[in-house]
Amino acid sequence: MSTSSVTRETARDRSAAPLKRRRTPKSVRLALLYAGLWAAFIWCVFPFYWMIATSLRAKEEIFARPPSIVPHSITLQNYVDLLVGAQFWRFALNSLFLTISVTVISVLLSVTAGYAMARHRFKGSVMLPLFMLYGQMFPPVLLLIPFYIQLKFLGWLDSLYGLIPVYLSYMLPLCVWLMRGFFAQVPHSLEDAARLDGCTRWQAFWRVILPMARPGIVAVATWVMIHTWNEFLYASTFILSEKNRTLPLGLSGLIGQYTTDWGMLMAGGVVTAAPILLIFFFLQKHLVAGVGGGAVKG
Amino acid sequence: MRLKPHWSSIFENGTGARLYPYLMVMPAILIAIGVVVYPVVSGITSAFYDVTLRTLNSGDMPFVGMRNFERVFADPNFVRASLNTVIWVVLNVVAQLGLGLALALLLHRIVPGIGFFRSGILVPWVVPSVVAVLTWRWMYDPSVGIVNEMLVRLGVINDYHPWLGDTATALYAVTVESIWKGTPFVMLLLLAALQLVPKSILEAASMDGASGWRMLWHVILPQIRVSFAIAAVLTFILTVNNFNAIWLMTEGGPLSSSEILFTLAYKYGFQRFDLGRASAVATMLFVGLVIATTIYLKLIQAKEAD
Structure with missing residues (x-):
């Protein structure tokens, strides 16, 4: 109390005249704010712009020196080259298959587990969520080696099915943790009301709580989709043959030993990033509240 | 009144x-x-x-005690990679937190068009990491890269420089990409924290004549300190585990100049197939990360208690 009143007094003393001079005028501050915003915006968006600009240039222009910021002419040739080959579609289908399988499995498993951890008291209901969070933090390089040995024993190296359990190790723990957070926010009273109306515990969960928690479930599902779609380390270690490659792996394969077709590579980058960007900007509100909040609040 | 019996009623009582x-x-x-x-x-x-391809195929893996660790410590590349990991982590964490806080403060104000800026600044976070890394590799191109062209035009350098091919600059060039990619997420965490700071505190402080740095240091930072610490630990964990950036730009080269412990373990394991030695490095990383995770959980609990 006393300190705050002291600061207030000194502030009042100063505010008599000199404070007005010290403060920069509002319009200048606003201009500075916008200058900062534009600088940050350009820094963040430029590489993305450069990828798109490169993908739309003709081959001769890509390797012209000095490079020009704005393309002189626009061509879709790189996209045609990329999409006409069967390889690209194959990679896209592989990625799609993995993404859907991993998302469905992890959401189904984490919904019930997250709910039980949020609502029921049982042996381990306090420790298990923490264990789940630890699971997420394990360095992938430690898991790579045992996974490699296991997959080799099972004969699942170089197989998309073999990647599903590997991806679950990387997705499931955090999914459970996030789901628990969402269910903890659904008010108890709703469940109690459903139970009074004669629902069993399972029905109350399935018919009342699950629909209520839909935004959280969508956020978690999107989070899994994005991470599975983007995953590179495990895929590049366990997938050996070209036909089983996922999109990120296919892209990195376009880097040549001596020369690289950067136009086509950047076109591939645009096509790989497009679904993620669309999903993201479509669901931005859910995701930012869900995942950002989940990481902080738990 | 009871609805018709449902199979799930067996969970209502008893066992x-x-x-x-x-x-x-x-x-x-x-x-x-x-x-x-x-x-x-x-x-x-x-x-x-001793786990190698040979012992793996024969199914007979001899116990070697601390031998793998001794061999790791004797490798000059390990010393190099440890030093690089320290540089890599410190630069990334400091820069991402500093820039992330600056961005969060910029984007915190509600001014016309703020939604546009917020979306744009999240782009690096959303772009798939492999795509982002490959784009930066292209931008760093030694003969026609846009980074070179811009730096020449700004007068920073006289001639094009192979940023990723020079042992003196490779690690730092990759670090720039990693900072670019990681900052928006830190910004999100800090922005969420800033929005929870009660308006009345900020207003009271600004009426008291606190402005600029003083306001930031004495009013805002103490309010968001727990979120700030959480962001620091998360950035640490994500940076130690960031493989894609280094692997797809330099593979740890040239001459191990951008080797970190992660890529070193990966090379031991999947280029030389000395899986025992790779596990030794991975185990050391694991211990470090478990300590960091424990701090992270303690911080989260402190936050929930607030």
């Missing part, structure tokens, strides 16, 4: 009711044991065995 929560967590726990706990334990164990 069914007691088993119910266990049945609900069981599938996730079983899978987590299979794909997380078991591999971690077996990964740590193999740090003490």
Whole structure:
């Protein structure tokens, strides 16, 4: 109390005249704010712009020196080259298959587990969520080696099915943790009301709580989709043959030993990033509240 | 009044009711044991065995005690990679937190067009990491890269420079990409924290004549300190585990100048197939990350208690 009143007094003393001079005028501050915003915006968006600009240039222009910021002419040739080959579609289908399988499995498993951890008291209901969070933090390089040995024993190296359990190790723990957070926010009273109306515990969960928690479930599902779609380390270690490659792996394969077709590579980058960007900007509100909040609040 | 009986009514009382929560967590726990706990334990164990392609195929892996660790410590590349890891982590964490806080403060104000800026600044976070890394590799191109062209035009350098091909600059060039990619997420965490700071505190402080740096240091930072610490630990964990950036730009080269412990372990494991030695490095990283994670959890609990 006393300190705050002291600061207030000194502030009042100063505010008599000199404070007005010290403060920069509002319009200048606003201009500075916008200058900062534009600088940050350009820094963040430029590489993305450069990828798109490169993908739309003709081959001769890509390797012209000095490079020009704005393309002189626009061509879709790189996209045609990329999409006409069967390889690209194959990679896209592989990625799609993995993404859907991993998302469905992890959401189904984490919904019930997250709910039980949020609502029921049982042996381990306090420790298990923490264990789940630890699971997420394990360095992938430690898991790579045992996974490699296991997959080799099972004969699942170089197989998309073999990647599903590997991806679950990387997705499931955090999914459970996030789901628990969402269910903890659904008010108890709703469940109690459903139970009074004669629902069993399972029905109350399935018919009342699950629909209520839909935004959280969508956020978690999107989070899994994005991470599975983007995953590179495990895929590049366990997938050996070209036909089983996922999109990120296919892209990195376009880097040549001596020369690289950067136009086509950047076109591939645009096509790989497009679904993620669309999903993201479509669901931005859910995701930012869900995942950002989940990481902080738990 | 009771609705028609449902199969799930067996969970209402007695043994069914007691088993119910266990049945609900069981599938996730079983899978987590299979794909997380078991591999971690077996990964740590193999740090003490001689695991190579040859011993793996014959099925006879001899116990070697601390030999793998001794061989790791004797490798000059390990010393190099440890130093690089320290540089890599410190630069990334400091820059991402500093820039992330600056961005969060910029984007915190509600001014016309703020939605546009917020979306744009999240782009690096959303772009798939492989795509982002390959784009930066192209921008760093030694003969026609846009980074070179811009720096020449700004007068920073006289001639095009092979940023990723020079032992003096490779690690720092990759760090710039990693900062670019990681900052928006830090910004999100800090922005969320800033929005929870009660308006009345900020207003009171600005009426008291606090402005600029003083306001930031004495009013805002103490309010968001827990979120700030959480962001620091998360950035640390994500940076130690960032493989894609280094691997797809330099593969740790040239001459190990951008080697970090992660890429070193990966090379031991999957280029030389000396899986025992790779596990030894991975186990050391694991211990570091467990300590960081423990701090992270303590911080989260402190936050929940607030």
